[in-house]
Amino acid sequence: MPKSETLDFLKEHNQHRIIQHYQRLSPDKQDLFRRNLEGLDLPLVFKLHREFSGKETPAHLPRDIQPAPIITVPATPSELSFQEKACAQGEALLRENRVAVLVVAGGQGSRLGFNGAEGAFLVSPVKKKSLFQLFSETVLALNHRYRTAIPLLVMTSMENDRAVKDFFQAHNFFGLDSGAVLFFTQEMLPTITADGSLILKDETHLFAHPDGHGGSLKALHKSGLLSELIRGGFSELFYFQVDNPLVKIADPVFLGYHRMAESEFSLKVLRRRNAAEKIGLYALINGKPGVIEYSDLVPGSECLSEGEGARFWAGSIAIHILALSFVERLNRQGFILPYHRAVKITEAPGPGGRVEKATVWKFETFVFDGLLLADRTCCVETLRAEEFAPVKNRQGEDSAGTAAQAISARARQWLVEAGSSVAFDVPVEISPRYALDKEELAVKLKGKLMAIKEGAYLE
Numbered sequence: 001m002p003k004s005e006t007l008d009f010l011k012e013h014n015q016h017r018i019i020q021h022y023q024r025l026s027p028d029k030q031d032l033f034r035r036n037l038e039g040l041d042l043p044l045v046f047k048l049h050r051e052f053s054g055k056e057t058p059a060h061l062p063r064d065i066q067p068a069p070i071i072t073v074p075a076t077p078s079e080l081s082f083q084e085k086a087c088a089q090g091e092a093l094l095r096e097n098r099v100a101v102l103v104v105a106g107g108q109g110s111r112l113g114f115n116g117a118e119g120a121f122l123v124s125p126v127k128k129k130s131l132f133q134l135f136s137e138t139v140l141a142l143n144h145r146y147r148t149a150i151p152l153l154v155m156t157s158m159e160n161d162r163a164v165k166d167f168f169q170a171h172n173f174f175g176l177d178s179g180a181v182l183f184f185t186q187e188m189l190p191t192i193t194a195d196g197s198l199i200l201k202d203e204t205h206l207f208a209h210p211d212g213h214g215g216s217l218k219a220l221h222k223s224g225l226l227s228e229l230i231r232g233g234f235s236e237l238f239y240f241q242v243d244n245p246l247v248k249i250a251d252p253v254f255l256g257y258h259r260m261a262e263s264e265f266s267l268k269v270l271r272r273r274n275a276a277e278k279i280g281l282y283a284l285i286n287g288k289p290g291v292i293e294y295s296d297l298v299p300g301s302e303c304l305s306e307g308e309g310a311r312f313w314a315g316s317i318a319i320h321i322l323a324l325s326f327v328e329r330l331n332r333q334g335f336i337l338p339y340h341r342a343v344k345i346t347e348a349p350g351p352g353g354r355v356e357k358a359t360v361w362k363f364e365t366f367v368f369d370g371l372l373l374a375d376r377t378c379c380v381e382t383l384r385a386e387e388f389a390p391v392k393n394r395q396g397e398d399s400a401g402t403a404a405q406a407i408s409a410r411a412r413q414w415l416v417e418a419g420s421s422v423a424f425d426v427p428v429e430i431s432p433r434y435a436l437d438k439e440e441l442a443v444k445l446k447g448k449l450m451a452i453k454e455g456a457y458l459e
Ligand code: UTP
Pocket: 104, 105, 106, 107, 108, 109, 110, 111, 112, 118, 155, 186, 210, 211, 212, 213, 215, 240, 241, 242, 243, 364, 392
């Protein structure tokens, strides 16, 4: 934007503090400041600020919420045979090289307090492998098993892009072909105070934040990777979050259910631990399957009832499969995921330049809102012990400690089911390259019974 337009635009939106700051800068720095503004969608943020101003409750709270259909964990012979069919269909998709995987790693990880690449967090109980190493080794093992070449897409933010790329490079892409690890960066949006002021981060930058995990669907398109994948014959995108070391990447059963339902957007759910668990609720929203963010649930609503017989038990764990044609359609229509507002307290320079506490608004899109826009969807139940142990906090619930325990507990369970005995409190880890699941483990052990009494690593 030329200088005069920038100033007019800022004036129009009452950004007097920013204008004063700008006018004090040298011409070179003014240029830099303007260039930095160019990457930020200021009109969007002012529009969102207007929309959300004065609203105490979230923007689009659904009126009618009912339980939604779910393929539950199979219990009967016919459900088991349906699952087998699904597995065969999913394996076919993998062998046909139709599946790409995407890990979203652009979040700020503020609860974890880990600056830089959250995927570099060392999480496995015995070998202390990083999240990125676990994911990369899983993709390697899948490539080997299905004689395929799955691209691993990694979404970064402008804040951590360098750190993520350096981490992969420093570890030789954990054995993956470097050309098959595809990085792309999500957009940032300016953070704004509740009263509508932009905030300075430093002399030439505004405070900004990544635009939410929903931004992955936009950035995938803008980066050109979406059309590249489609041209390359890929049709499905397996989506997951960087903070879940138990994710079963490109699970063939899930892929198969998705394919049989001709779904455009599929998700995995599990039984919520309790009403306070910070995961989205899966339900029919005004008659359509969707996910309601936990913070949007109204206290006292039936959705928050707990225990046996609770009708609303399904929590979304951010494991999805999206048809690439759907992602393309979403972008063709103009990117139409709704924005949500997060209210945060942060430190920011105040009117006199002194750093003080400020209430700020961050606008983000959520990937699961895509569900409501899909023509066909599919939801599959999974078990927490098999697939979900997020690393969200430094300590306590959902922390690196609980994730390491969960990796160990799952390995132990697989070993026990294969006939081995494992002392209760010892750490155990199975490399994805040794076995991707309990069935593969049983085959590898070939009836060999192990008695594990101290920390063990199977490679
Ligand atoms: P979270 O909702 O846990 O957010 O992200 P966060 O920013 O990582 O962590 P906090 O809230 O600051 O503590 C869930 C997943 O979505 C990704 C994260 O990297 C994580 O895998 N994410 C989130 C993005 O990729 N981009 C975003 O803008 C937000």
